[in-house]
Amino acid sequence: MNHEEDNEPIRRSEADPAPTGPVPADPGGDVVDLDKARAARGESPDSPTAAPNPTGRESGDQSADPKPTESADSEVDESGDERPVMVDGPALSGPGLMEGVRGAERLPILAPWLKSLPEFITAMGWLLGYIWHTFAFHAIRTPFVYAPKLAARAPRGVLNALVSTGRWAADTEGEPLRQAAASHERAEEYLKLSRQRDRRVRLRGALTILGTIVTLILALYLAFGASLRVQVVAAAVAVVGFGILGAPADKPLSSRAVIKTQVQKLTSDIVIKAMASIGIGQIASAVAKGQDGIKFVSPVTREGPGWRADIDLPLGVTVADVVDRRSRLASGLRRPLGCVWPDADPNEHEGRLILWVGDRDLSKTGNVVWPLEKHGQHDMFRPIPFGQDPRGRGKAVPMIQHNVLVGSLPGQGKTSAIRVLACGAALDPTVELWIHENKGTGDLDSLECVSHRFVSGIDDDSIKYAADSLKLLRAEVMRRAGVIKKLPKDLCPDKRITRDIANKRSLKLWPLVGIFDECQNLFAHPKYGKQAGEDAEFVIKLGRALGVILILATQRPDKESLPTGISGNVSIRFCLKVAGQTENDMILGTSAYKNGIRATIFRPEVDAGNGYLAGAGPTPSVVRVAYLDDPAATRIGQRARKLREALGSLSGHALGESPEQASGPSYDLLADVLAVVPGSEERVWNERVAARLGELRPEVYAGWKGENVTSALKPHGVSTQGVAGTTDDGNRTTRRGIVRADVAKAIAERDGNPGAA
Numbered sequence: 137m138n139h140e141e142d143n144e145p146i147r148r149s150e151a152d153p154a155p156t157g158p159v160p161a162d163p164g165g166d167v168v169d170l171d172k173a174r175a176a177r178g179e180s181p182d183s184p185t186a187a188p189n190p191t192g193r194e195s196g197d198q199s200a201d202p203k204p205t206e207s208a209d210s211e212v213d214e215s216g217d218e219r220p221v222m223v224d225g226p227a228l229s230g231p232g233l234m235e236g237v238r239g240a241e242r243l244p245i246l247a248p249w250l251k252s253l254p255e256f257i258t259a260m261g262w263l264l265g266y267i268w269h270t271f272a273f274h275a276i277r278t279p280f281v282y283a284p285k286l287a288a289r290a291p292r293g294v295l296n297a298l299v300s301t302g303r304w305a306a307d308t309e310g311e312p313l314r315q316a317a318a319s320h321e322r323a324e325e326y327l328k329l330s331r332q333r334d335r336r337v338r339l340r341g342a343l344t345i346l347g348t349i350v351t352l353i354l355a356l357y358l359a360f361g362a363s364l365r366v367q368v369v370a371a372a373v374a375v376v377g378f379g380i381l382g383a384p385a386d387k388p389l390s391s392r393a394v395i396k397t398q399v400q401k402l403t404s405d406i407v408i409k410a411m412a413s414i415g416i417g418q419i420a421s422a423v424a425k426g427q428d429g430i431k432f433v434s435p436v437t438r439e440g441p442g443w444r445a446d447i448d449l450p451l452g453v454t455v456a457d458v459v460d461r462r463s464r465l466a467s468g469l470r471r472p473l474g475c476v477w478p479d480a481d482p483n484e485h486e487g488r489l490i491l492w493v494g495d496r497d498l499s500k501t502g503n504v505v506w507p508l509e510k511h512g513q514h515d516m517f518r519p520i521p522f523g524q525d526p527r528g529r530g531k532a533v534p535m536i537q538h539n540v541l542v543g544s545l546p547g548q549g550k551t552s553a554i555r556v557l558a559c560g561a562a563l564d565p566t567v568e569l570w571i572h573e574n575k576g577t578g579d580l581d582s583l584e585c586v587s588h589r590f591v592s593g594i595d596d597d598s599i600k601y602a603a604d605s606l607k608l609l610r611a612e613v614m615r616r617a618g619v620i621k622k623l624p625k626d627l628c629p630d631k632r633i634t635r636d637i638a639n640k641r642s643l644k645l646w647p648l649v650g651i652f653d654e655c656q657n658l659f660a661h662p663k664y665g666k667q668a669g670e671d672a673e674f675v676i677k678l679g680r681a682l683g684v685i686l687i688l689a690t691q692r693p694d695k696e697s698l699p700t701g702i703s704g705n706v707s708i709r710f711c712l713k714v715a716g717q718t719e720n721d722m723i724l725g726t727s728a729y730k731n732g733i734r735a736t737i738f739r740p741e742v743d744a745g746n747g748y749l750a751g752a753g754p755t756p757s758v759v760r761v762a763y764l765d766d767p768a769a770t771r772i773g774q775r776a777r778k779l780r781e782a783l784g785s786l787s788g789h790a791l792g793e794s795p796e797q798a799s800g801p802s803y804d805l806l807a808d809v810l811a812v813v814p815g816s817e818e819r820v821w822n823e824r825v826a827a828r829l830g831e832l833r834p835e836v837y838a839g840w841k842g843e844n845v846t847s848a849l850k851p852h853g854v855s856t857q858g859v860a861g862t863t864d865d866g867n868r869t870t871r872r873g874i875v876r877a878d879v880a881k882a883i884a885e886r887d888g889n890p891g892a893a
């Protein structure tokens with residue numbers, strides 16, 4: 137958003153006074169008595185003597201509309217300036233104390249990392265890692281660096297020890313005082329100090345002689361009387377001791393195992409200056425007048441590996457305005473761009489900004505570790521751990537009831553993101569996995585061993601295989617709809633699958649996850665693309681509640697390679713670096729770019745793995761995806777296979793069975809509809825179509841009602857309308873129905889033969 141545009145209305149009203157400025161007195165016009173007008177405004181609108189009636193309406197009108205025309209919007213003061221009329225009723229008060237207190241935000245009693253086991257484990261893991269690193273760093277240097285250094289410094293240490301002892305015995309520390317007393321001819325003081333020195337020298341001399349004798353005896357004993365072990369220990373102690381005494385002051389023995397990055401503390405002053413520099417007029421002008429422009433809601437605090445400031449922006453300024461100017465903000469804060477993350481507070485108003493400034497650039501924080509990488513299994517009815525936001529908080533993606541779309545420029549981390557979700561699904565042994573990787577590089581081969589259907593390739597056969605999968609998924613969705621419909625209410629009250637239902641293997645309603653990586657190669661395919669797009673749209677729209685989940689990834693988010701029926705209907709979106717607004721909105725949804733959700737901010741390659749995740753939480757947020765390389769994914773695949781073997785849920789490709797073929801036209805809804813509606817029947821009610829379809833193919837359409845026909849035909853562009861007809865009882869009435877010609881037209885268009893209809 138352009139700041140110039142923000143201030144446009146303000147500038148325009150200042151620069152162009154004509155329409156709103158003072159109106160020259162018109163001798164012929166009505167003269168408004170300002171005092172009267174003000175007095176009238178002060179009165180209650182209920183008062184019978186309310187406002188003057190400039191329109192000349194009857195008083196009956198006035199009560200309904202006490203201040204019509206100009207006085208409703210503005211008043212004119214002596215200077216002729218227009219002012220808005222204040223409409224606050226004097227009798228109205230704000231929310232009471234209890235409402236105010238109830239609405240107040242409670243800050244957490246314990247830090248979030250103390251309450252969440254994974255975050256606690258991460259923090260403790262980091263601490264133990266830190267201690268271990270420091271220990272290992274010094275341990276390895278002890279024999280090879282520190283010991284030789286100490287030995288080399290020991291002779292000098294002996295010398296230093298002798299010199300220090302001599303100086304102590306001779307009381308040299310008092311010498312400067314005695315010199316000063318002598319040179320200033322303070323005889324009495326000098327004599328006192330000299331006497332004190334003589335006493336000290338006598339005592340210290342005796343002690344030194346005694347110490348020397350003891351040391352000599354000890355040395356002779358160690359040299360000739362002690363065991364070898366005692367000699368070695370004594371020599372080591374002597375070398376360490378004299379080595380330390382012999383160390384030059386500017387050369388410490390050891391270097392630091394960890395060098396802390398010194399980051400400047402984030403203060404409110406720095407934030408105010410930075411916010412004033414990003415080009416938002418309201419803030420800049422307030423700061424120029426000596427005010428802050430922004431309001432801190434709470435003190436700037438540490439949160440995770442960075443600083444957090446909660447800010448109220450000026451009226452009318454939104455978080456999106458600040459997100460737009462993120463790079464300017466980073467410049468104002470003098471921090472790398474990857475450290476600066478302005479974010480909205482989902483629990484507050486549009487002007488509440490959470491400014492989080494990390495100690496390190498997000499892209500330099502290393503790979504995020506996936507919590508399930510080494511052990512554990514997953515329950516698909518819970519969100520799959522996905523990555524971390526810049527504040528170090530874990531982010532997960534719910535899968536049941538959702539579909540996922542991932543998009544980015546090539547090489548930004550799509551496949552890695554898909555791999556994390558696929559591994560999560562694989563680690564739930566009840567999940568049936570259908571994996572299609574239409575790039576042909578084998579990026580998802582690690583999970584072939586658990587996949588019910590699997591293909592990796594970009595050739596026509598591989599594309600056909602993926603297209604067949606979508607056809608089969610469509611049929612599966614229809615089968616599931618029928619099964620769910622027949623389930624007793626107590627088992628399935630919401631007509632959607634639950635963990636309990638998924639566990640009843642006889643129902644075959646377990647979660648089914650279809651992954652289509654590089655799906656642009658499928659949807660843009662000249663032969664299979666169109667039908668595949670329609671099938672995918674159908675599955676996305678109807679499969680959600682039935683446990684059929686699609687995960688699609690594309691590096692070409694445009695209309696040809698990603699049908700709008702798909703991009704418009706997925707619920708979870710993950711967008712890594714894209715080139716522009718169109719691609720951004722194709723992945724993240726219409727208006728995302730306008731609302732400040734811009735995956736264009738990520739840098740090519742540097743920010744691989746960083747993206748905007750939308751739909752998984754109350755607001756879209758930046759997430760750095762956990763990274764699983766191929767060996768890690770292969771190990772997970774093997775673990776997942778063992779889980780399936782134990783449950784007996786391995787099937788299809790994973791067992792070496794030959795793939796099911798899509799039954800093509802026999803499950804073609806449009807053809808089936810045309811088959812049950814004779815040519816003589818121009819229009820027909822959907823409920824009748826549903827009943828006939830159920831008879832035609834009960835294994836697919838059993839239990840269908842009129843509304844199933846409506847929603848199933850919609851993706852094909854066949855809309856329903858009011859159709860007049862006669863009920864079985866002979867009554868004339870109008871109900872939802874279709875026009876047969878529309879179905880024929882849809883078939884002709886689909887088959888690339890539009891004239892045939």
Ligand SMILES: Nc1ncnc2c1ncn2[C@@H]1O[C@H](COP(=O)(O)OP(=O)(O)OP(=O)(O)O)[C@@H](O)[C@H]1O
Nearest residue numbers: 545546547548549550551552691744745761762763
């Ligand atoms: N989450 C991540 N964390 C760290 N680095 C990552 C992450 N994801 C991807 N990368 C880096 O980016 C590289 C490319 O990732 P990936 O193959 O997933 O990209 P892609 O978008 O699928 O590419 P393409 O479109 O060519 O298939 C990886 O080899 C890795 O170095």
